Amino acid sequence: MSMSSFLLNRESTREFKNKSIKEGILDLVENAILDLRSENDGRYNVDFKLIKNGSNLYEELKNVGGYAGVMIESPSYIALSAKEDVKDQLYAAYSMEKLISKLNGLNLGSCWVSLAGVPADVKEKLLGSDVDFLLAIGEKKLKNPFLREVFSERKEIKEIVYAEEFGKEIDLDELEGKGLLDLFYYIRFAPSTKNLQPWRFVVSNKKVVLYLDKEVVETYGVADAGIVMYYFEELAKMINLNTEWSLLGFEEKNGYIEVAEIEL
Ligand SMILES: Cc1cc2nc3c(=O)[nH]c(=O)nc-3n(C[C@H](O)[C@H](O)[C@H](O)COP(=O)(O)O)c2cc1C
Numbered sequence: 001m002s003m004s005s006f007l008l009n010r011e012s013t014r015e016f017k018n019k020s021i022k023e024g025i026l027d028l029v030e031n032a033i034l035d036l037r038s039e040n041d042g043r044y045n046v047d048f049k050l051i052k053n054g055s056n057l058y059e060e061l062k063n064v065g066g067y068a069g070v071m072i073e074s075p076s077y078i079a080l081s082a083k084e085d086v087k088d089q090l091y092a093a094y095s096m097e098k099l100i101s102k103l104n105g106l107n108l109g110s111c112w113v114s115l116a117g118v119p120a121d122v123k124e125k126l127l128g129s130d131v132d133f134l135l136a137i138g139e140k141k142l143k144n145p146f147l148r149e150v151f152s153e154r155k156e157i158k159e160i161v162y163a164e165e166f167g168k169e170i171d172l173d174e175l176e177g178k179g180l181l182d183l184f185y186y187i188r189f190a191p192s193t194k195n196l197q198p199w200r201f202v203v204s205n206k207k208v209v210l211y212l213d214k215e216v217v218e219t220y221g222v223a224d225a226g227i228v229m230y231y232f233e234e235l236a237k238m239i240n241l242n243t244e245w246s247l248l249g250f251e252e253k254n255g256y257i258e259v260a261e262i263e264l
Pocket residue numbers: 010011012014065066067072111112113114115152189190191192193194195223224227
């Protein structure tokens with residue numbers, strides 16, 4: 001499946017079939033984690049751990065894990081820990097989303113689970129480290145075909161993309177002329193904490209600068225930026241742009257933090 005159709009159809013799964021993931025599939029998940037580890041090659045302080053049997057963990061985290069203690073119940077989980085360093089945090093989220101694209105190929109549904117409300121010592125006891133996020137994984141519960149789907153709304157391109165400088169309206173024809181209209185159409189479907197879509201992009205001739213809402217960074221960290229950076233690079237490959245983000249100084253401008261830039 002192309003990255004654009006994957007993003008259009010990508011959604012968080014919060015209801016799973018009440019059955020374990022097959023051993024053969026779990027082995028493939030384990031392999032995907034090993035691949036991430038070797039790609040990282042020790043550059044970033046990030047770790048993934050597969051928890052095959054998630055029932056105990058669910059019981060322990062019920063009422064504390066997830067948004068406002070709404071823990072997501074799934075047969076298995078993947079625990080993601082990263083050091084405080086912002087580079088590690090960004091890379092962790094970037095790699096987790098890469099892993100999610102692979103899980104989709106294995107027909108597994110997934111949902112990020114925030115653990116900000118769980119005390120560090122509880123996480124140490126349950127998971128062996130101060131885990132930042134869990135990914136709930138499993139087979140998606142079948143939906144009632146007669147019920148209308150509720151999709152998470154997305155902002156318009158003009159709400160998140162600016163021209164030349166922060167806040168300056170972008171002309172969509174111009175964006176199309178640069179070959180970037182489709183990329184920004186699809187990037188909006190990236191997941192984000194509470195669907196806040198806190199990313200802003202400033203497009204100029206030679207580069208795109210990524211900003212993240214300061215309040216989101218202060219409250220939830222930089223995971224949403226790492227995720228969108230992953231999808232941007234993947235969508236760019238579809239228009240033959242092999243380009244990578246470089247981190248900026250995290251200065252604040254207009255209530256947004258300047259995170260990274262990418263050459264076009
Ligand atoms: C970093 C991160 C943390 C999240 N934490 C939770 C969570 O704790 N509970 C939950 O139900 N959804 C969680 N989500 C899922 C988002 O709410 C979801 O991605 C967003 O609402 C968009 O919906 P969609 O993924 O279905 O497109 C999280 C997403 C991200 C990116």
